[in-house]
Amino acid sequence: MYEFLDRSAQRPWHLDRIGAGRSRAPDTPQLHRLPALPVVLHMQENRSYLPQGARVVFTMLAVLFIAVTLLTAARGQWLVPAYALGALAALTFALEHHAKSTPASETLEMDADCARVRIGSDEAVSLPMTWLRLVTEQRSPTDLRLILRAGERRVEIGRCLALEERRALAPLLQVALTRAKGA
Missing domain, CATH: 2.30.29 (PH-domain like)
Structure with a gap:
């Protein structure tokens, strides 16, 4: 802008x-x-603000993603949930870090x-x-x-x-x- x-x-x-x-x-x-x-x-x-409603949807998708990975864990595939949780943690950290950083000007x-x-x-x-x-x-x-x-x-x-x-x-x-x- x-x-x-x-x-x-x-x-x-x-x-x-x-x-x-x-x-x-x-x-x-x-x-x-x-x-x-x-x-x-x-x-x-230009920084797009992530409103509270979008955070709720993101959390619901994360919960659904975790539920699907737990089903694969029930079959004995233990690396899938570990990878999924790691990916979600990395994404959440990146979004929070980006939101707190100052925009370039x-x-x-x-x-x-x-x-x-x-x-x-x-x-x-x-x-x-x-x-x-x-x-x-x-x-x-x-x-x-x-x-x-x-x-x-x-x-x-x-x-x-x-x-x-x-x-x-x-x-x-x-x-x-x-x-x-x-x-």
Whole structure:
């Protein structure tokens, strides 16, 4: 998921956190409705929440799976229940670990002078706006990379987004870069 945010001209760049004082752009930004400079593009990995009803269904399926494996154990096939319980334990652990981990996020901040890219909690990479251009690399129909390039420096952005989101973001980002260079 991604969203374009407005950034107040009075807010200095050294305040790195996106939070207080932001105004959200429309959920489906059009090319002519991008916010004015400075622009903040926040991208975050889409996480689907597993509601309580889905957990109940998952538990019922697990119980049914265990019942079927116990029937095979009654025939003397003891490795089947052990394997089934191990697989269910691994799946449950993976789901819980994934739900508790923080989603990947990226932030791109642009003004008339430079663009700053922050991936996760890493240090921001500054790129001069005069030489900055967006390069899209598509090696296959299922792979699209968005790369900001300024001279020899390259920063890939949008790695936390799905393919459809990167395809939708590319023209919007190109327009935002053109506006930022023209300002």
